[in-house]
Amino acid sequence: MKQNIVNKYSVPVPRYTSYPPANFFSPAYTTEQHRHAVVESNNREPSHISIYIHLPFCFQMCYYCGCNAFLLTDKTTASKYVEAVKKEMQMIFPMLSKDRKVSQIHYGGGTPTSYSFTVLKEINDLIFNEFDYIENPEIAIECHPGYMTEEYWATLPEIGFNRISIGVQDFNREVLKASRRKPSRLEIGEIIVRLHRQKVSVNLDFIYGLPLQTEASFAETIREAIDLKPERIVTFSYAHVPWVNPLQKKLEEVGLPTVTEKEKLFHTASGLLQEAGYRPIGLDHFVLPEDELYTAVQEKTLHRNFQGYCTRRTTGQVYAFGVTGISQLAASYSQNTKDIPTYISQIEKEELPVLKGYALNPEEQITREVISSLMCNNYVSWQEIATSFRTTPEKVKATLNYDEKNLTELEEDGLIDRDEESIRVRPEATPFVRNVAASLDKLMLHTDKQFSKPM
Incomplete structure (x- = not known):
């Protein structure tokens, strides 16, 4: 590239x-x-x-x-x-x-x-x-x-x-x-x-x-x-x-x-x-x-x-x-405590060592499937996602930060190909699939979270 x-x-x-x-x-x-x-x-x-x-x-x-x-x-x-x-x-x-x-x-x-x-x-x-x-x-x-x-x-x-x-x-x-x-x-x-x-x-x-x-x-x-x-x-x-x-x-x-x-x-x-x-x-x-x-x-x-x-x-x-272990269930995540003495103590008291977690709302469950498809298959089909959630492609896009300007820029920069039915990450752009996923993520619009760079 x-x-x-x-x-x-x-x-x-x-x-x-x-x-x-x-x-x-x-x-x-x-x-x-x-x-x-x-x-x-x-x-x-x-x-x-x-x-x-x-x-x-x-x-x-x-x-x-x-x-x-x-x-x-x-x-x-x-x-x-x-x-x-x-x-x-x-x-x-x-x-x-x-x-x-x-x-x-x-x-x-x-x-x-x-x-x-x-x-x-x-x-x-x-x-x-x-x-x-x-x-x-x-x-x-x-x-x-x-x-x-x-x-x-x-x-x-x-x-x-x-x-x-x-x-x-x-x-x-x-x-x-x-x-x-x-x-x-x-x-x-x-x-x-x-x-x-x-x-x-x-x-x-x-x-x-x-x-x-x-x-x-x-x-x-x-x-x-x-x-x-x-x-x-x-x-x-x-x-x-x-x-x-x-x-x-x-x-x-x-x-x-x-x-x-x-x-x-x-x-x-x-x-x-x-x-x-x-x-x-x-x-x-x-x-x-x-x-x-x-x-x-x-x-x-x-x-x-x-x-x-x-x-x-x-x-x-x-x-x-174990410590920091993240349970990944159908509609939620739960992460265990990060501290070993605290973990051992809680277990000895027969307490589940939950430190934090997240319950996904229905829109976030759709977003998760879109991002998972991109990250795994370099591809997302709006109709396939819609069918699995018994909804429409239009409603799937509405759950996302679906922005034509952003997608056009990704396309012009050589990261993706797309049409009305799907988005496909180009093989040479695989290292930047995270960027494509992030462009569709509403949670990334206003965040102060820290992340690593793809390169």
Whole structure:
């Protein structure tokens, strides 16, 4: 894309992992509202259950991290925390209909693998013993390869995991050192071979926009990843949010790539991946052609929740456990407290640890579907949205900040194509799909919320 267009749209906009974004959640949302929403979710679609477990501890804090993570300094607290997570599950599970099936389990952090695989097995078994599953559910975990032994990798499939995301971030040792990221303990290629033997699908996760990355060095990293042939390769855009994590200021001391340099990193990686046969998915994923995510993209049915991209087959309403976990139900969100001692204390008192949340009104539920369609499929059909909500395309547009002038500008700048029936984000404009979504979002008209830049 032309440099003036890249500069124009490299402005703070929501990441839209949820709609509304999490910084719109309100502390006025109560525990009773969440309890009611959980019970009501049994009667809403999607009917499947998706479970997220947040294990926030890390052996070392990476400078780029924007997650709610804590340095593992006290094993007693870590032990009490995981017992609280299991107890929170035991508080919520009785509210869920046993006619419903689990379609996803996802462990995030922090570093979930900072716990022993024995602990992970205990949590998995708690879920396995409570619910039935869809055929071939997705049971996934994010792994930090810097600390994991051969035994640990071999045991993960044995205790139920069938998808593993390996947080490589970059193969360049100097980039990792500048970001305070420990490189893999074992050769990544050896790990993938062993996991494939155990019928486990592999994501390799990378970050572009880190200090010392160059177009040439990141291209070398992506070529190395391609040679390893994981099922999915993910290229996350580094989100510089030092107001969330002050440690990110350390990266400023080394120096971050410019907007222009960062765009080149992405487009070079994207070109190499597509030349190698990987297919682009959503904002930052690349998958092999036989992946069901690619089938969903072709059918324009790709979906996204807090677990990441998924299909309609595997998606579910999300029930989150642990600090900062966000439950994503049909008509509401609820986020747990961010403080570990407070979380443990509330659970020990058998209180749901709700910090804040958001109940979506009918108009916002329509807006959520529009933005989700754009973010997942680079496309929105006014008639399809209208049909799913039993309304008209005109009324769908009326719920949005549908502005002909704004849309014409996006079209003239080369971000979208459109007609009376739909909007389509151009392939080369995928990094700026967030800007297209934000242009339709009424909540963005008058807001003082802070967001990261797409580039």
